[in-house]
Amino acid sequence: MSMNNLILLTGRTINQGVALEGGKTTMENVRAAAICAFDKDDFKKLDTLVGTPVKVITDFGEVIVYSTISEEGPHPGIIFIPMGPWANQVVNPDSQSSGTPTFKGMRAKVEVMKSGKVLNAVELIKSLKEA
Amino acid sequence: MVIKKIKTVYDVICPFCGTLCDDLEVDIENNKVIEVRNGCQIGVKKFFSSNPSEHRYEKPLIRKDGELKEATWDEAIDKAAEILTKAKRPLLYGFSSTECEAQSKGVELAELLGGILDNTASVCHGPTLLAKQDVGAPSSTLGEFKNRADLVVFWGCNPVHAHPRHLGRYSEFVRGYFRVDGRNDRYIVVIDPRNTHTAQIADLYVKVNPNEDYELLNAIRAVVRGVELDATEVSGVPMEQIKELADKLKNCKYGVIFFGMGLTQSLAHHRNIDAAICLTRELNDHTKFLIIPMRGHYNVAGANQVFAWNTGYAYSIDFSRGYPRYNPGEFSAVEVLLKDQVDASLIVASDPASNFPAASVRQMFKHPLIVIDPHESPTTVFADIVLPAAIAGIEAEGTAYRMDNVPLRLRKVKEAPGESLTDKKILEKLIEKIKEKIGE
Amino acid sequence: MSEIKLKLKNKINLPLEAESITPDNFAGKTIEDIKNLPVYLGKEQGTIGDYFIVSGKSGEKNELKIIIEGDASNVKRIGEKMTGGEIIINSDVGMHVGNHMRGGKITVNGNADDWAGAMLKGGELEITGDAGNYVGAAYRGYWQGMTNGIIKVKGKVGVESMLWAKGSAPSKKFPTLICGSAGSFLGIHNHGATIIVEGDVDRCAGADQVRGIIVIKGKVPKILPSFKKIGEVKEIELFNGDKITGKFIEYSGDHSVTKNHSVVDKKTGEISKSANGRLYIAA
Numbered sequence: 001m002s003m004n005n006l007i008l009l010t011g012r013t014i015n016q017g018v019a020l021e022g023g024k025t026t027m028e029n030v031r032a033a034a035i036c037a038f039d040k041d042d043f044k045k046l047d048t049l050v051g052t053p054v055k056v057i058t059d060f061g062e063v064i065v066y067s068t069i070s071e072e073g074p075h076p077g078i079i080f081i082p083m084g085p086w087a088n089q090v091v092n093p094d095s096q097s098s099g100t101p102t103f104k105g106m107r108a109k110v111e112v113m114k115s116g117k118v119l120n121a122v123e124l125i126k127s128l129k130e131a
Numbered sequence: 132m133v134i135k136k137i138k139t140v141y142d143v144i145c146p147f148c149g150t151l152c153d154d155l156e157v158d159i160e161n162n163k164v165i166e167v168r169n170g171c172q173i174g175v176k177k178f179f180s181s182n183p184s185e186h187r188y189e190k191p192l193i194r195k196d197g198e199l200k201e202a203t204w205d206e207a208i209d210k211a212a213e214i215l216t217k218a219k220r221p222l223l224y225g226f227s228s229t230e231c232e233a234q235s236k237g238v239e240l241a242e243l244l245g246g247i248l249d250n251t252a253s254v255c256h257g258p259t260l261l262a263k264q265d266v267g268a269p270s271s272t273l274g275e276f277k278n279r280a281d282l283v284v285f286w287g288c289n290p291v292h293a294h295p296r297h298l299g300r301y302s303e304f305v306r307g308y309f310r311v312d313g314r315n316d317r318y319i320v321v322i323d324p325r326n327t328h329t330a331q332i333a334d335l336y337v338k339v340n341p342n343e344d345y346e347l348l349n350a351i352r353a354v355v356r357g358v359e360l361d362a363t364e365v366s367g368v369p370m371e372q373i374k375e376l377a378d379k380l381k382n383c384k385y386g387v388i389f390f391g392m393g394l395t396q397s398l399a400h401h402r403n404i405d406a407a408i409c410l411t412r413e414l415n416d417h418t419k420f421l422i423i424p425m426r427g428h429y430n431v432a433g434a435n436q437v438f439a440w441n442t443g444y445a446y447s448i449d450f451s452r453g454y455p456r457y458n459p460g461e462f463s464a465v466e467v468l469l470k471d472q473v474d475a476s477l478i479v480a481s482d483p484a485s486n487f488p489a490a491s492v493r494q495m496f497k498h499p500l501i502v503i504d505p506h507e508s509p510t511t512v513f514a515d516i517v518l519p520a521a522i523a524g525i526e527a528e529g530t531a532y533r534m535d536n537v538p539l540r541l542r543k544v545k546e547a548p549g550e551s552l553t554d555k556k557i558l559e560k561l562i563e564k565i566k567e568k569i570g571e
Numbered sequence: 572m573s574e575i576k577l578k579l580k581n582k583i584n585l586p587l588e589a590e591s592i593t594p595d596n597f598a599g600k601t602i603e604d605i606k607n608l609p610v611y612l613g614k615e616q617g618t619i620g621d622y623f624i625v626s627g628k629s630g631e632k633n634e635l636k637i638i639i640e641g642d643a644s645n646v647k648r649i650g651e652k653m654t655g656g657e658i659i660i661n662s663d664v665g666m667h668v669g670n671h672m673r674g675g676k677i678t679v680n681g682n683a684d685d686w687a688g689a690m691l692k693g694g695e696l697e698i699t700g701d702a703g704n705y706v707g708a709a710y711r712g713y714w715q716g717m718t719n720g721i722i723k724v725k726g727k728v729g730v731e732s733m734l735w736a737k738g739s740a741p742s743k744k745f746p747t748l749i750c751g752s753a754g755s756f757l758g759i760h761n762h763g764a765t766i767i768v769e770g771d772v773d774r775c776a777g778a779d780q781v782r783g784i785i786v787i788k789g790k791v792p793k794i795l796p797s798f799k800k801i802g803e804v805k806e807i808e809l810f811n812g813d814k815i816t817g818k819f820i821e822y823s824g825d826h827s828v829t830k831n832h833s834v835v836d837k838k839t840g841e842i843s844k845s846a847n848g849r850l851y852i853a854a
Binding site: 219220244245246261264265345346349350352353356358360361362365398399402405406409412413450451452453457458459460461471472474 | 615685756795800
């Protein structure tokens with residue numbers, strides 16, 4: 001199952017804040033920041049269970065994260081990934097010469113993963129180092 | 132009989148977010164944090180994270196044969212200084228999670244090296260500073276807002292998640308001098324594409340389309356000026372709601388707009404802030420209205436202050452021509468990394484590997500990387516040299532500037548573990564060693 | 572006409588700041604002198620001779636033509652503050668080309684990076700490819716940017732082009748941009764600039780405009796809500812007297828700005844033309 005024509009927003013959550021103070025290389029951090037929150041009705045269309053890994057794809061990259069249902073909806077057509085290394089695989093690095101990348105508002109599509117692993121922060125960044 | 136010695140420190144400043152709460156109480160026993168009162172979940176966690184753990188660095192580390200190995204301070208400083216002096220275009224970045232005197236040393240070091248100096252405002256409220264430089268900004272302090280504001284707008288920010296005690300101390304629930312009934316004396320408006328937790332407890336939630344905040348600000352400004360617009364809907368908001376909102380803004384006694392990344396990190400960046408500031412100015416023809424950014428890190432405002440009073444500029448500064456030059460977009464950390472225009476990086480009190488877009492992180496890892504940090508992070512795990520730091524505000528005293536630019540003195544409540552040194556001391560050592568190497 | 576040719580020896584990986592490359596700086600100098608003019612790579616000072624093969628013969632400034640060959644995409648500040656003569660760049664060029672130029676002509680046979688023609692005071696800048704962001708714009712913190720001169724870009728200009736451009740009809744200063752297409756916020760904060768787009772623009776064209784004229788011959792995704800439709804016109808008169816013919820819809824704006832007057836003059840009841848900016852979109 002997949003969904004197109006979504007808009008991806010990123011930002012802070014309190015869980016992500018707590019987790020990153022506890023150690024950015026922990027599982028707590030993965031559970032707090034390697035997630036994608038969907039609007040409740042949008043999620044029904046994906047026809048899968050909460051927690052199933054999904055691949056989020058934008059013009060700038062792709063990343064596999066756990067799916068959840070947003071507590072901050074309704075926001076049909078919008079998905080949310082907390083700030084952090086997972087979000088940063090798919091945000092727009094271009095700043096239009098302002099210096100600040102465009103972290104919010106990318107067009108995205110999502111695919112439910114039958115297989116595929118959600119990497120922890122170190123594994124994820126390691127893949128950048130090796131590129 | 133064992134007598135336990137617990138030291139309680141009062142009026143501790145929390146070194147997490149720009150709200151810079153100043154009322155924490157911390158219990159220390161045997162140089163360990165054992166209880167924190169009055170802080171939010173994140174602030175409390177930060178204090179506890181200062182205790183020794185597998186994530187806390189206590190000795191300098193140098194990468195040898197692919198692995199980080201313990202080294203002496205002399206070895207590590209010497210190697211770091213060698214890398215930085217040899218670089219043609221070094222980047223010094225971070226500084227927002229440390230105290231002002233350390234930030235000042237950062238300026239000195241960048242000037243000595245002729246490199247690029249930048250702080251986290253670059254990826255956060257840099258656009259706010261750009262807008263201020265174009266159109267100014269009528270603002271005030273958090274105390275004034277707490278005591279006077281009867282209309283509070285949160286535009287593109289979500290304080291429940293990002294500044295957890297802000298609503299309780301300054302902007303929503305707290306009783307103020309002229310707002311004796313607290314929450315009931317205030318009208319709260321939230322403007323956001325999502326019905327955030329902050330929106331869910333507001334009086335009015337306006338759903339705006341992502342990346343269309345500028346058009347909405349533009350429409351409100353025109354309506355406030357009495358212009359009859361041609362459109363029936365702007366950015367997903369019906370004209371009726373825009374007119375109602377404009378009326379509310381004009382008819383309050385004292386209004387304030389708090390804004391965040393929703394405006395700075397979406398398309399249009401600083402022009403969103405520009406329009407919001409111009410709207411605020413326009414509203415002052417009708418009532419008292421002010422605007423203030425929700426600064427993220429507890430001392431990014433301080434980094435901007437310190438950089439500005441030393442160089443004339445708040446961030447994205449280049450020293451390669453022997454004098455400071457400022458141009459976000461040309462000298463911003465993310466931009467110079469993306470274009471591979473940097474050949475060595477010194478990261479201080481920050482974690483760009485987690486917070487920068489992946490393409491720029493890839494470039495950062497291609498060159499020598501020196502990191503000054505108390506904790507393990509995706510940046511330090513791949514560094515060539517790690518210099519263990521004491522945590523400012525917990526293990527080191529210093530000044531920090533709140534989001535409203537009020538300076539507060541950070542306390543030292545315990546000693547740093549192992550061989551950690553303060554950021555200031557580490558930067559001083561680097562400066563000394565580099566001066567030696569370039570023969571000053 | 573005297574001509575100096577600069578050929579880049581190698582591809583440059585870090586930005587090279589070459590503000591010494593102007594007809595003003597080369598005029599009346601020997602080839603040896605020119606080779607010794609300073610350029611900067613990061614914090615290292617070098618000379619033009621370190622990076623370029625220099626040939627030709629210099630002459631008087633207004634008769635001098637400088638031709639640059641090789642990949643100049645990382646060479647910044649070419650033509651800075653020049654007051655006469657000509658520069659031709661036969662490749663892409665780095666940031667700040669022609670900034671603060673007062674006279675003369677620069678031609679870029681390729682793409683230009685950001686801030687091309689920034690703070691222009693006169694002269695002509697022509698780019699046959701695309702240009703980056705901030706074409707003809709003011710630098711950070713300046714309230715006035717381009718005040719005169721003309722910039723022509725065949726391709727697309729990036730965001731915030733002509734930012735804070737300030738024209739003055741009484742002083743006969745008409746800062747002008749003619750481009751193939753444009754990114755968002757075209758002409759933002761401009762006072763009396765002239766902008767002609769042969770094709771399409773992105774969002775927010777004319778934002779915060781006071782007294783400027785923007786003509787768009789292609790498509791606009793959405794017009795800013797603060798612009799008021801006036802009607803249809805068959806001819807547009809620009810500040811310098813030139814006329815553009817064709818069917819256009821005329822808009823007055825930007826009415827969110829304090830400096831702009833109401834659409835209709837309160838005394839005469841007529842449309843206040845000279846007081847307000849204009850946006851013309853092909854019908």
